[in-house]
Amino acid sequence: MVKTPKRPPAGLPDKESLMAFLREAGEAEKADIARAFGLKGAERRHLREMLKELEAEGRLGKRGRKGFSEAGALPPVGVVDVVDRDADGELYVELVKGAEDAPRAILMPDREGRGPAPGMGDRLLVKFSRGVEGWEARLVKRLDAGTNxxxxxxxxxxxxxxxxxxxxxxxxxxxxxxxxxxxxxxxxxxxxxxxxxxxxxxxxxxxxxxxxxxxxDPRAASLIAIHAHGVPTGFSEAVEREAADQDVPTLKGREDLRHVPFITIDPADARDHDDAVYAERDEDPANAGGWIVWVAIADVAAYVRPQTTLDREARAKGNSTYFPDRVEPMLPEVLSNGLCSLKQGENRACMAVRMVFDKDGRKTGHKFTRGLMRSHAKLSYEQAQSAIDGLMDDATGPIMEAILYPLWNAYRAMLKGRERRSPLAIESPERRIIMAPDGGIASIEPRRSLEAHRLIEEMMIQANVCAAETLEKTRTPLIYRVHDAPSQEKIFNLADFLHTIGKPWNKGEAPNTKRFNKLLDETRDGPHAEVVNEVVLRTQMQAIYSPDNIGHFGLHLDRYAHFTSPIRRYSDLVVHRGLIRGLKLGPDGLTDREIAELGGIAEHVTETERRSMAAERDAMDRYIAAFLEDHVGATFSGRITGVTRFGLFVRLEETGADGLVPVSTLGDEYFTHDDRAHALVGERTGKRFPLGRRVEVRLVEATPVTGGLVLEMLSEPDPRDPNAPAPRYGMRGRGGRGGGDGPPKRGKGRPGGPKPRSGGKPSGGLKGVRKGKRR
Structure with a gap:
């Protein structure tokens, strides 16, 4: 069982000695007690009677089938279920094998921040201890978390x-x-x-x-995603108090940067601003035509210090999670939207890097400083872009000459370096959901890609490179953002697909970004541009955080560390602390304990990032399904983006929604999955539905609560590939698609599900949507 206390005097104990033994042991079975006291024969029978008496007196509690414990006590270690959550979000656990007298215990925050936070119904292994206000449980290990x-x-x-x-x-x-x-x-x-x-x-x-x-509830999509993926919500009272109890920054220990006219450029609806930029010509004659670019980042490390309650909760969350209708932030609003947000006209603590580039975009030097800054303007991406395009407003007009033109000219010099580096140039169109005032969905729109976006992105990338270089130079351990090259298997799959559209690819060639970009350029204006982008994206590995550097394949960089978003990413906060330690910029830098834990932290923030991405994607699917629920029966244009043995995934053009055409509804023959040709192929006729094919579909079913869309194919399949093997007229060809006895029948909608409505509500002006008969 659990630990055995020091051996008591031999012989049958009195009741008080027995209770003292159980108090020290936590819990024990009768055999353990007898062994500890050296009892044999008749003494064991007397022990059994004594245990019954203590239980009848209410002083003893059963634990499991054979175990005993002091009534109202908990063992040192036990298996528990999370059974309750109070108004503040605190979780309570109960012993799985506990009797009625076994008390509940409050689940204390995980100091190590290991993996996603436990949730209702999870089964855990915990250590128990008595706290000031009752029993406390601390996580040792998750058991079957979430599976039940x-x-x-x-x-x-x-x-x-x-x-x-x-x-x-x-x-x-x-x-x-x-x-x-x-x-x-x-x-x-x-x-x-x-x-x-x-x-x-x-x-x-x-x-x-x-x-x-x-x-x-119009906000149900994000609620479901939050609970389904275990995204932590809210903050404890202790964290809120700690966040509120912070001082306004002063110049102590900081360089005064308030004369530098930084500006923030963010999405129009952004609530926090963790980066600001400024650029000016380099007056050094040795760098003619060169530029000085400043990037200032909120000094979150000044407020979120290691080993505090605020730090532990931020680590557990790992990052902020963004939904169309809400944000689940990593830090309390008093910080994320207050002291850590680089608000216009207000003094803010920052970590800034001054970078020097030559006229061809080569970085020739950089220097970090811990400073006090003041943002001179708050612009949206659209505002900044409109100003550069000649449409100025009251905010942009006065700063064109001094701030905006120099920023753009510096970016165009940096762009030469970017083009020489040749990072992956995948174009992945994104959609954004516009929420109505009542919480419903007003519209789904393509997210515009502006030069202003690319300007900020390149300046942030270069600041991140500087952070990694500086930490390596000062021999300070760090968390890199790494991205491995595609695996051989992924390259082979890509080559097989490209063969189907007549594009050669040497399978033996080592993958590099220039080769991928050449392919993307060759297909950019052709009929296969969208699907080639999609397949190249799927060929890439997932980026992760790691204390071991393997470089960043997608950005084509030897070293890279996230530094620019410490309000919303814990990895960036760790890098900030590393810079403080390495450059001796204050006492709140990376600790020895954190250095020892870097591997675990990197693994954890990789997990939380993926958790957030999955939750955000699920919420988007549900919102889109809710938006399309009124368009069941309508016809849409789309493109086949996935081919599987159970059906085709089609992406609808206007909304970017992905729906499934079940294979059982495709036609009057059995369709099989040809994984080399990336197509579903009819066994009798050889007709094909290949990846990337543009099609017309009808929406059969939209289920907001699951985010599922079921479609019916209206387009005829492509003719048989003359180079493919001859069709097989086998059992399935004669007996229908399942080899049954009757003639093949065309299915409607989901197998066994409802038939699609013949009409459906009007499409509401959606582009690419039309009503019509099957072609």
Whole structure:
């Protein structure tokens, strides 16, 4: 069992000695107690009677099937379930094998910030200790975290109440007891736990853990994504107090940079501003035509110091998570939108880098400083771009000559260096959801790519390179942002696809960004441009954080470290602390303990970044499905972006939404997946639906709660490839697509699901959407 205390005197103990032993041991079975006291024969029978008496007196509690503990006490270590959450978001745990007397314990924050935060229904291994206000539990290890939880929607009928999962991949429909469903309404979003036990037939049994909202709430999409992916929300009272108890920055220990006319350029709806820029001509005769570029970043390290409650919670979150209707920030608003935000006209602490470039965009030097700055203007990307294009306003007009023109001229010099470096030039069109005042969706629009975006991006990239170079020069350990070259398998898959569109690719050639960019340039204006971009993007590996440097393939850089967004990325805060330590800029730099933990921190922030990306993507899918729900039955133009054995994924042109055309609905023959040709191919006719093909589809089903779109193919397949093997007229060709006995039948919509409506509501002016008969 658990630890054994020092051996007591041999012989049958009295009740007080027995209780003292259990208090020290935490819990023990009868055999452990007998062994500890050296009891044999009749003495063991007397011990059994004594245990029964203590239990009857209420002084002893059962733990599991054979264990005993002092009543109201917890063992040093135990397996628990997360069973409750209070109004402040604090979690409470209960022993899995605890009796009625076993108290709940508050789950304390994980000091190490290891992995995603536990949530309702998770099973954990914890250490218990008595705190000032009761029992406390500290995480040792996650066990089956989340595997027995279902996030779903209540569906009530006269006979039963079910929880239908919001995850379209899950089949765990739960039946919940009537007693738990009394206060629940049809359409409530709930978190439920799967009850253990054998359920051979029918739905599994479950219990409601908590109600989190309504499926018809306009903000349900982000609520579901937050809970489904375990994104931490809110802050503890201790963190809020610590964040509020900060001083306004002064010049002490800082260089006065308030004379430098920095400006911020951000999205129009940005609430926090963690970077500012300024550029001027280099007056050094030795650098004729060169430029000095300043990048100032909010000095978050001055407020979020190592080993504080604020730091531990920021590390646990790892990064901010952004949804169309809300942000789950890494730092409390008093910092993220207050002292750490580089607001116009206000003194702000910053970490700044002064970079020098020659006329051809080569960086010839840089220097970091810890300073006090004051932003001279707050501009949106659109504002700055319009000004450069000749449409000035009251904010941009007065600063054109002194600030905006020099910024753009410096960028055009830097651009020469970027083009020489040749980073990956993938064009991945993004959409943004415009929310209506009532919380609904006003529209879905393409996100414009402006030169102003690229200017800020290149200046931030160069600042990040400077951070990595400086930390290496000062021999300070750091977290790199690394991106590996594509694997051989991915390159082979790319070459196979390119062969189908007549573009050669040497499989033996080592991948490099210039070769990828040549391919993208050759196909940019052709019919395959969009799908080539998509396939090249899928060929790339995922970037991660690591204390070991392998370079950044996509940016074509030897060393790279995220430095420019410490308000929303913990990795950047760690790099800031490294610079403070390496350059001796203050006492709040990277600690020895953090250096020892860099590998774990890098792994953790990589996990939290992926968690946020998955949650953001899921929320987008659900919002788009909600937007399209009124267009069921309408016809859309799109492109095949995925080919799988179970169907085709089609991206709709106007909204960028991805929907599935099930393979069972494609035609009057059996379609098989040709993975080399990246196509679904008819077995009898050889007709094909290849990757990248433009098609017309009808929306059959849109399910906002899961984000699922089901489409019906309206376009005819391409003719058989004359170079492909002859069609096979086999069993499936004669007997329908499943080899059954009847003639093949054309399916409608999802197999076994409802037929699409013949009409559907008007398309609401969506481009690329039209009503019409099947062609």
């Amino acid at each position: 939880r279902v996030l779903g929607v209540i569906r009530k009928s006269a006979r039963e109440t079910r929880v239908e999962p919001v995850d379209k991949r899950s089949k765990d429909v739960l039946l919940v007891p009537a007693a738990q469903a009394t206060d629940l309404r049809d359409g409530d979003l709930v978190l439920a736990a799967i009850e253990k036990g054998e359920h051979r037939y029918g739905p599994k049994r479950g219990k409601i853990l908590e109600s989190i909202g309504r499926e018809d």
